[in-house]
Amino acid sequence: MADAREMNERRLRRLQQMRRAGSVTNASEALSSIWNAGKKPESIVLRSALLRSDGERSRLTKLVLPRGMALRFYLLAVFEAQCRLDAGDLWQNVRPLKGAADSWSALAAIDGAYDTASGAYNAGLKNMPPDLRGSARAEERLRTMKMEDLRLRQIKGALRTLEELGKEDALVSVPRGARGHRLYEDFSLMEEGGRGDMPTPGLYTVPVRSWTGTRTITLPLDFFLKGWIQVLNPSEVATWLILRMLSQWATRRHRLSGVFLTTRTRMQYFGLRDDAWEDGCRRLLEFGLIRHAEPPEGLEAAVEAIGDPVIKALFSQPTRVRQVHEPHFWQMTDDGLAENAAQRLDRELTHRRVALADAAMKRAQHGPERSADQASAGG
Numbered sequence: 001m002a003d004a005r006e007m008n009e010r011r012l013r014r015l016q017q018m019r020r021a022g023s024v025t026n027a028s029e030a031l032s033s034i035w036n037a038g039k040k041p042e043s044i045v046l047r048s049a050l051l052r053s054d055g056e057r058s059r060l061t062k063l064v065l066p067r068g069m070a071l072r073f074y075l076l077a078v079f080e081a082q083c084r085l086d087a088g089d090l091w092q093n094v095r096p097l098k099g100a101a102d103s104w105s106a107l108a109a110i111d112g113a114y115d116t117a118s119g120a121y122n123a124g125l126k127n128m129p130p131d132l133r134g135s136a137r138a139e140e141r142l143r144t145m146k147m148e149d150l151r152l153r154q155i156k157g158a159l160r161t162l163e164e165l166g167k168e169d170a171l172v173s174v175p176r177g178a179r180g181h182r183l184y185e186d187f188s189l190m191e192e193g194g195r196g197d198m199p200t201p202g203l204y205t206v207p208v209r210s211w212t213g214t215r216t217i218t219l220p221l222d223f224f225l226k227g228w229i230q231v232l233n234p235s236e237v238a239t240w241l242i243l244r245m246l247s248q249w250a251t252r253r254h255r256l257s258g259v260f261l262t263t264r265t266r267m268q269y270f271g272l273r274d275d276a277w278e279d280g281c282r283r284l285l286e287f288g289l290i291r292h293a294e295p296p297e298g299l300e301a302a303v304e305a306i307g308d309p310v311i312k313a314l315f316s317q318p319t320r321v322r323q324v325h326e327p328h329f330w331q332m333t334d335d336g337l338a339e340n341a342a343q344r345l346d347r348e349l350t351h352r353r354v355a356l357a358d359a360a361m362k363r364a365q366h367g368p369e370r371s372a373d374q375a376s377a378g379g
Contacts, residue, residue, distance in 0.1 A: 005356045012349040014111040015231060015342060021147070023109040024227045024342045030106045031079065031224050038083035043218040045209045046078060050192035051217075051245055057271035059169050059194055060241065063161070064234045064276050069108060069154050070161035071234045074171055076107050077189050079224050082206050091189050091204040098152045105151040109230040112147055156184050163187075169194040173201060217245045220337050227341035228289075235272075239280025240289060242270050247332050258293025258329030281328065286348045288336035293329040 018024050035041075051060045063071035081091045098105040160182075162172040173188045173195065189204040196202040210216040219241075223229055232240070246261070247254040266272055284290045336344075 005353075005360065008349055008352050008356060011233075012346070012353060015345055015349065017111045018109055018231075019342050019346065021112065023111065023147075024230045027107055027109040027230055028225055028227045030101065031076075034080060034083045034102070034107075035221070035225065039086065041082050041221075043220055044079050044082055044224065045207050045216050045218055046075075046241070047192035047207050047216055048214065048245055049194075051241055051270060053267075053269055053271035054169075059165060059171060059192070060238050061271045061273075061276070062165055062169070064238050064272070065161070068157050068161055069110075070158040071237055072108070072229055073104075073155065073158035074162060075219075075229060075237075076104075076224075078204075080107070081189070081204060085206045087206045087208045089206050091206070093185070093187060093189070097155055097185055098148055104155050105148060108151055108154065109227070110147070110151055110154060112150060156182075159184055159187055165194065167195065168197050171195075214249060217241070217248050219244070220334055222334075222337035226337060226339065228337060231341045231345050232287075233280075233283070235276035235280045236283050236287075238272055239277055240284055242266075242272065243284075243290060243330055244332060254331060258331045260327040260329045262327050281330065286352070287344055288339065289333060290330045291333050293331045 049059075051058055053061070060071070063074070065071075077091075080095070084094075085091065096103045100106070159172055159174055163170050163174050165171060171190045171192075171194060173190065174182045174184060175186050175188075177183050188201070191202045191204050193202060207216050209218065229237070242261070243259065246259040250259060253259065261270075261277070263274060266277060281290065285292070
């Protein structure tokens with residue numbers, strides 16, 4: 001529980017700093033500008049190959065990392081591509097990594113550098129030259145420069161991570177210069193299935209939406225424009241994408257009774273581990289992006305009628321011999337995406353801080369009593 005409190009406090013602190021700096025707002029406005037100036041797609045189409053496991057882990061779950069923004073960057077690149085290009089068009093980079101208002105760095109929200117010793121952000125400002133110290137204008141300029149440098153470093157780190165997923169799974173390719181250093185500005189984007197094993201890489205083209213729901217899934221614009229992509233953790237994004245895929249594979253079942261995953265099928269088809277899935281579901285529920293659904297009546301007969309063996313396996317109800325606890329049934333609540341993401345998370349994380357503190361206080365109060373009772377029982 002102490003770890004939970006610490007993690008929640010760290011996340012709340014980072015979120016509040018991003019809100020103070022306008023980081024999420026600025027990134028969301030940059031994305032809105034790209035959408036308004038481009039093709040104005042009604043939704044963003046994502047190939048389901050990103051989510052599907054190769055027998056161990058999917059490309060998606062390989063990007064569920066505690067640090068970095070690789071998954072976020074890839075989804076931002078997909079958004080950018082579909083705002084600029086038509087279905088079937090080949091992607092080529094037209095944006096600088098930093099500097100301009102339409103750069104890749106401008107699309108990413110970060111919280112800045114936090115100094116643990118002083119308990120403050122941008123603590124490095126105390127090291128600025130004496131003749132500039134105390135000048136609000138100079139300090140703001142230095143702060144802006146530091147943020148730009150941090151964003152650039154995160155963008156480059158994301159590109160490295162996406163390239164280092166493996167020869168076949170790589171989601172970007174970064175050419176090398178004469179001395180072997182990476183030419184980040186010239187990176188190439190790969191399709192959701194990765195670079196592939198052919199001599200010619202699987203370069204990204206804008207997909208055509210598959211109405212069967214098995215080859216592509218659609219992502220609402222609000223996921224990008226309301227700041228959710230900026231503030232959700234990678235495990236939460238991965239969980240949200242998988243639930244979204246299930247909901248679009250079985251639209252009627254999702255609408256009437258919700259969708260679910262057992263541990264076995266989740267690991268087999270998506271490779272997402274228990275802790276990431278369970279924590280992702282809890283947080284998405286708190287943030288208003290999913291809700292509990294009542295288990296349906298007559299589920300087994302309905303599942304038997306499903307023709308697609310993959311979908312049938314995903315929706316097969318576990319027996320109590322194999323699993324004591326039945327899985328939760330979930331429904332997506334896209335209305336929740338319309339809310340300002342940073343504000344919603346601030347509110348929910350603040351509530352969670354209070355709840356965790358209350359729980360810790362109750363444990364501290366009851367701890368001595370339990371110890372005395374145990375000692376008495378032992379005597």
